[in-house]
Amino acid sequence: MDSERLARRPRWITRWDPEDTRFWDEHGFTVANRNLWASIATEHLGFCVWSLWSVLVLFMTPEAGFAFTGGQKFLLVSAVALVGAVLRVPYTLLAPRVGGRTWTMVSVALLFVPTVLAAVLMQRPETPFPVFLALAATAGLGGGNFASSMTNINYFFPEHHKGLALGLNAGGGNVGVASVQFAGLAVIAVAGAAVGHLLPLLFLPALALGVWVAWRFMDNLAHARTGARTRLRAFGERHFWIMSLLYVGAFGSFIGFGFAFGLLLQDEFGRTPLEAASIAFVGPLVGSVIRPLGGWLADRFGGARVTLRAFLGMAAVGTLVVPALAAGSVLLFVAVFAAMFALTGICNGSTYKMIPSVYAARAQDLAARGVPAEEARARAEHTSSTLLGMIGAVGALGGVGINMALRESYTRWDTAVPAFAVFVVFYLVCALVTWSSYRRRPTRARSRHGERDRRGVVTG
Structure with a gap:
């Protein structure tokens, strides 16, 4: 590939070797x-649409004609999270097959469907809840964008830049949760809590711009195309299941709490839609902005080392939710959640960095055993890129678990305390798994990305 060919921004780049x-x-x-940067912009829109209902439920008050219970609202955001998680699997497979640029254009265009439906449903409060739930769940289309975006971007960067690049890509997307909540606050402040349909309408021009950005600034990589069978072999990888569990704790907590934060403020402290919206965007914003730091720290100190400490911190902070609720202090509650969101952001960045590092180390071992270096690297890159999307799919199920646990906790005990007790135990389990799988084994060699055990697994 020469500079002239690159300058023309071809639809397909036929040679790409960032390690050179x-x-x-x-x-x-x-x-x-x-x-x-084009991927960040379009993924950001995906998160905005995926998170729409975390804000729109704040508009669903009796004064606006809605008679849905708190449990139904938690179920609604859980359904949106579930659809987003499931769609990450086909999105992961389609992006490299169709081409990152092409699939980004298609996936952003698809977001017009749930956005328009949201505007219509908010003007039809008499819609039966099952119908409302099914149509609102189409917002999960936005959740799939993350998987295809991360899978695509992983191919573009050399190993020693992937932590920061993936962190920026994911963090810029994650900010969409805060963006839609801030936009909801603006709508409530300007037009009141009875005009929720205006919020999704605000994003229609942005979606059109997003399609243009993908068309104008992105490229397809020919070497990323592999058969679905090759990619689906990733499900048989031991590290797939371990990293999926860790990402359930990391990203699942971020998106789950991001969807639930406003509802918690309403249910626990009786805040109005305006008051809840004015606070709710802070947590996701903190978690999103700090995510690239998690990737950078993983580049610098090793992914497992950072992930282990993040999970221990999340467990410690989770225990503080109980005294915050007992004290009835909104300020303390928000401070605790800001710390929790910050730790989830760091954990998200460091956990995702571990995935390509594991397979980069494996590629080195394959090369040492006689496999041609280019073949070993390509094999590892295909596997790690697939796992980035697949693990993202499983991790998003954590958001479903968070909201369903909160729903059950309120239904049975009328408080969120039992749910948070479960969360704390789960974070400790994740810390133990991180330590036992990637930190406790003796090492023979060190790399700039961390430590490798005798099987070549990056444990740093």
Whole structure:
């Protein structure tokens, strides 16, 4: 590939080798970063649409004609989270097959469907709840964008830049949760809590712009195309199941609490829609902005080391929710949740960095055993890119678990305390799994990304 061909921004790039230092300095850096920033913008819109109902439920008051219970509202956001999680599997497979640029354009265009439906449903409070639930759940389309975006961007960057690149891509997308909540606050402040249908309408021009951004600034990578059978082998990987569990705790907590935070403020402290919306965006914003730091720390100190400490911190902070609720202090409750969101952001970044590192180390071992270096690296990259999306799919199920646990906790005990007791125990389990799988084994060699055990697994 020459500079002239790259400058024309082809639909398909036929040669891409970011590990070649000369190629990266002369061509790769510019092209990769152009694709990264376009990916961040479009993924951000996906999170905005996915998170729409976490804000719209605040508008669903008796004064606006809605008679849904708190349990039904938690069920609604759980359904949206579930659809988003399930769609991450086909999105992971389709992005490299169709092409990152092409699939981004298609996936952003699909977001017009749930956005328009949301505007219509908010003007039809008499809609039966099962119908309302089914139509609102289409907002899960936005959740699938994360998987395809991360799978695509992973191909563009060399190993020693992936932590920060993936962190920026994911963090920029995650900010969409805070963006839609801030937009909801603006709508309530300007027009009142009875006009929830205006919120989704605000995003229609942005979606059109997103399709154009993908068309104008992104590229497809030919070498990313592999058969679905090759990618589905990732499900048989031991590390797939371990990393999925960790990501359930990391990202599942971020998206689950992001969806539930406003409802918790209403149910626990009796806040109005305006008051809840004015606070709810703070937590997701903190977690999103700090996520690239988690990736950078993982690049610097090793993913497992950072992830282990993040989970221990999440368990410690989770125990503080009980005294915050007992004291009836909104300020203390928000401070605790801000700390929790910050830790989930760091944990998200470090956990995701561990995935390509594990397979980069494996590629080195394959090369040492006689497998051609380029073949070993390609095999590892295909596997890690697939796992980024698949693990993202399983991790998103944690958001479903968070909201269903809160729903059950309120239904049975009329408080969130039992749910948080379960969350704390789960974070301790995640910390133990991280330590036992990636930290406790003796090491023979160290790499710049962490430590490798005798099987070549990055444990740092």
